[in-house]
Amino acid sequence: MKDLFQALNLSCGATLKNRFMLAPLTNTQSHPDGKLSDDEYNWLTMRAKGGFGLTMTCAAHIQAVGQGFPGQLGIFSDEHLEGLTRLANGIKSEDSLAVVQLHHAGMRSPADLIGQVPVCPSDHAETGAVGLSTEAVEQLIEDFILGAERAEQAGFDGVEIHGAHGYILAQFLSGTVNQRQDQFGGSIENRMRPITEIIDGVRARCRSDFLLGLRLSPERFDVHLPDIIEVAQNVLSAGKIDFLDMSLWDSFKEPEDEAYKGRSLMSYFTELERGDVALGIAGKLRNPEEINLAMEADIDFIMLGRAAILHHDFPLQMQADSNFAPVRNPVSADHLRQEGLGEAFITYMSGWKGFVG
Numbered sequence: 001m002k003d004l005f006q007a008l009n010l011s012c013g014a015t016l017k018n019r020f021m022l023a024p025l026t027n028t029q030s031h032p033d034g035k036l037s038d039d040e041y042n043w044l045t046m047r048a049k050g051g052f053g054l055t056m057t058c059a060a061h062i063q064a065v066g067q068g069f070p071g072q073l074g075i076f077s078d079e080h081l082e083g084l085t086r087l088a089n090g091i092k093s094e095d096s097l098a099v100v101q102l103h104h105a106g107m108r109s110p111a112d113l114i115g116q117v118p119v120c121p122s123d124h125a126e127t128g129a130v131g132l133s134t135e136a137v138e139q140l141i142e143d144f145i146l147g148a149e150r151a152e153q154a155g156f157d158g159v160e161i162h163g164a165h166g167y168i169l170a171q172f173l174s175g176t177v178n179q180r181q182d183q184f185g186g187s188i189e190n191r192m193r194p195i196t197e198i199i200d201g202v203r204a205r206c207r208s209d210f211l212l213g214l215r216l217s218p219e220r221f222d223v224h225l226p227d228i229i230e231v232a233q234n235v236l237s238a239g240k241i242d243f244l245d246m247s248l249w250d251s252f253k254e255p256e257d258e259a260y261k262g263r264s265l266m267s268y269f270t271e272l273e274r275g276d277v278a279l280g281i282a283g284k285l286r287n288p289e290e291i292n293l294a295m296e297a298d299i300d301f302i303m304l305g306r307a308a309i310l311h312h313d314f315p316l317q318m319q320a321d322s323n324f325a326p327v328r329n330p331v332s333a334d335h336l337r338q339e340g341l342g343e344a345f346i347t348y349m350s351g352w353k354g355f356v357g
């Protein structure tokens with residue numbers, strides 16, 4: 001088993017001091033214009049101080065029309081640079097790699113939040129989203145790349161491209177949502193073209209040691225497991241990213257697809273040829289036992305979400321005591337305040353069944 005507290009050297013030259021990454025977590029703490037707030041700064045830098053080798057922001061939208069939730073961090077304007085620079089410096093000062101997750105919600109953008117009808121790869125009757133023109137898709141790709149350049153300018157070590165959870169890049173990957181007839185629709189090669197062009201653009205326009213990751217999810221939101229396996233293998237084989245982050249919802253579950261049952265969903269990705277690309281997972285990793293089980297499955301790093309909300313210093317606690325017993329839900333609002341959550345984040349987590357009591 002790989003040692004959780006062993007450094008991980010990534011192909012771009014960056015080094016993760018341990019195998020703990022903070023998952024990108026919706027926290028609704030930014031200002032309405034997408035600028036960083038003190039609460040969001042404190043929440044993230046506290047995790048960096050708590051021992052995470054890499055601290056990732058929430059999904060940061062690369063177009064105003066791509067906002068997915070209230071209080072979302074923005075990276076679509078140079079007006080965001082001041083806060084982003086402060087955040088990058090704060091995370092890096094705690095000996096943690098600082099990474100922005102680049103995001104666009106597509107048809108999952110609430111119309112009342114963005115002030116217009118949301119966009120999608122194709123017209124979508126259920127949400128009322130309108131399909132993008134070819135030129136608009138090319139602009140979307142450009143704006144993801146500009147988001148990466150902005151993150152680099154702000155001093156971040158890298159970015160992760162959000163291709164998961166039914167947001168716009170995952171909408172392109174869906175053979176049912178994406179009904180396009182141009183170079184961005186049809187075959188899986190075409191449907192993943194926005195992702196590959198974003199990767200190529202970031203690599204061409206950001207410095208050589210700029211960290212680049214990709215998040216995929218293999219189920220839900222009209223994506224199909226064999227397609228996502230193929231996408232994952234393609235990006236791993238191309239070797240242009242530093243890490244692949246698989247969001248599995250539950251790290252130990254079997255696939256929902258009947259044809260793929262009988263083994264863990266995770267195993268379909270750990271068996272892929274990954275070359276020099278690091279592979280990590282997220283999904284209900286809540287305690288040392290589950291984390292160790294995941295590492296035994298031959299992954300390179302783990303991403304903590306809810307566990308990191310409950311304990312800002314989860315890595316340090318586990319390093320000090322391999323049998324560390326995390327607090328169990330529900331927890332009090334005061335506990336979350338002590339762990340660095342602002343009131344907006346506590347209110348958001350109160351909507352999660354059984355989390356706050």
